[in-house]
Amino acid sequence: MTSLAQTxxxxxxxxxxxxxxxxxxxxxxxxxxxVSQAESVAVRDALGRVLAQExxxxxxxxxxxxxxxxxxxxxxxxxxxPLKEIGTALAGKPFSGKVGDGECVRxxxxxxxxxxxDTVVIQEVVKKEGGCIVVPPGQKRAQNVRYAxxxxxxxxxxxxxxxxxxxxxxxxxxxxxxxxVKVKRRLRVALFATGDxxxxxxxxLKDGEVYDSNRYTVHGMLSRLGVEIVDLGVVRDNxxxxxxxxxxxxxxxxxxxxxxxxxxxxxxxxxxxxxxGEVLFWKIAMRPxxxxxxxxxxxxxxxxxxxxxxxxxxxxxxxxxxxxxxxxGRTDEAxxxxxxxxxxxxxxxxxxxxxxxxxxxxxxxxxxxxxxxxQGSGVLRSMSEANCFIVLEHERGNVQAGxxxxxxxxxxxx
Ligand code: AMP
Ligand code: MG
Numbered sequence: 514m515t516s517l518a519q520t521x522x523x524x525x526x527x528x529x530x531x532x533x534x535x536x537x538x539x540x541x542x543x544x545x546x547x548v549s550q551a552e553s554v555a556v557r558d559a560l561g562r563v564l565a566q567e568x569x570x571x572x573x574x575x576x577x578x579x580x581x582x583x584x585x586x587x588x589x590x591x592x593x594x595p596l597k598e599i600g601t602a603l604a605g606k607p608f609s610g611k612v613g614d615g616e617c618v619r620x621x622x623x624x625x626x627x628x629x630x631d632t633v634v635i636q637e638v639v640k641k642e643g644g645c646i647v648v649p650p651g652q653k654r655a656q657n658v659r660y661a662x663x664x665x666x667x668x669x670x671x672x673x674x675x676x677x678x679x680x681x682x683x684x685x686x687x688x689x690x691x692x693x694v695k696v697k698r699r700l701r702v703a704l705f706a707t708g709d710x711x712x713x714x715x716x717x718l719k720d721g722e723v724y725d726s727n728r729y730t731v732h733g734m735l736s737r738l739g740v741e742i743v744d745l746g747v748v749r750d751n752x753x754x755x756x757x758x759x760x761x762x763x764x765x766x767x768x769x770x771x772x773x774x775x776x777x778x779x780x781x782x783x784x785x786x787x788x789x790g791e792v793l794f795w796k797i798a799m800r801p802x803x804x805x806x807x808x809x810x811x812x813x814x815x816x817x818x819x820x821x822x823x824x825x826x827x828x829x830x831x832x833x834x835x836x837x838x839x840x841x842g843r844t845d846e847a848x849x850x851x852x853x854x855x856x857x858x859x860x861x862x863x864x865x866x867x868x869x870x871x872x873x874x875x876x877x878x879x880x881x882x883x884x885x886x887x888q889g890s891g892v893l894r895s896m897s898e899a900n901c902f903i904v905l906e907h908e909r910g911n912v913q914a915g916x917x918x919x920x921x922x923x924x925x926x927x
Contacts, residue, residue, distance in 0.1 A: 548700065564673070587648065617646060711725040767816065774806045823893055870898065870902065872901070
């Protein structure tokens, strides 16, 4: 088996001590093999799951040519003369006869196009004269008709393996009369927070302690991804306790830890990791979130995130989210970045990617963005006040007000 170290060494420009964000992302994705096991679920229960089969329509949708409007089904070549209304077709109640020269049929939206007709005239423009209708000029052949297979064509694959199932896909699958689909199995992700200074909710704070908030943000971020969560609580900075926690966590598909990867703390963790699996320790050229560990313990992928609360969230969104989506078998495109105009000067040094917390707002018909103010990696309030990240690229220097910057929306991402 290829080691992680071998896999990542093939990435051009890989430098564990000053790792470009894009290289770190590439390194992680290169090391991850998506899950392959699948299960069958009812369509309604498949929301948010990842398709594990190809959907090839066995029927056309719609199955018949039908009217897109309420009106009259006519023969386009007859339109000059008054047309005799010879019957009605409703959705689900077709007209059984054939429409001949000088005839028409009253149709409702969704009604099968009566035999012999090719065009629908909307009811609002038609003049009724006795049992006949008179159609004004200006109609187009084939107007207001929906054709069989216009939505889904029999035999033409419509959803691929790896597709995320959103509400639209559930409806689409149902429109084919399919009641059950194969989806990838759900990921199991274990998490724990490390730190001697961490107090749990329900206890009173002793001198120098902080309440553990990371486990709550990580739990929330994982919940949004729809994975099964195994919460292993707070683990003290003690080699034996940490080792036991890692062993327990390694039955999951992935392990997320917070804290303990900064330079001062990482040494004993490194030694222990070497016993348990293969873990790479990185210094990433980013802010916040410089130190991070990535590796494998047994079959479980480890993401050792920094301890600072904002760094936890930023590294999760920058690396872990995409990694877990890839692991879950999803094949969709990365979350898009948008462009906005910076409403202020922003200080930035070239040589690292910054994820400033921003507020995107619309003013004078233009999308603009400002920072939330204080950007310390311990100021979790900056995440709460933000609706986006302002992603300042690696090479970029100071930003002047009025310049365009990249933003990544939190809604949908988070
Ligand atoms: P570390 O990376 O373990 O050195 O932690 C960096 C900073 O993050 C320290 O100030 C920690 O107190 C803080 N921190 C670590 N873990 C947590 C946590 N679970 N909840 C809140 N703050 C934390
Ligand atoms: Mg710590």
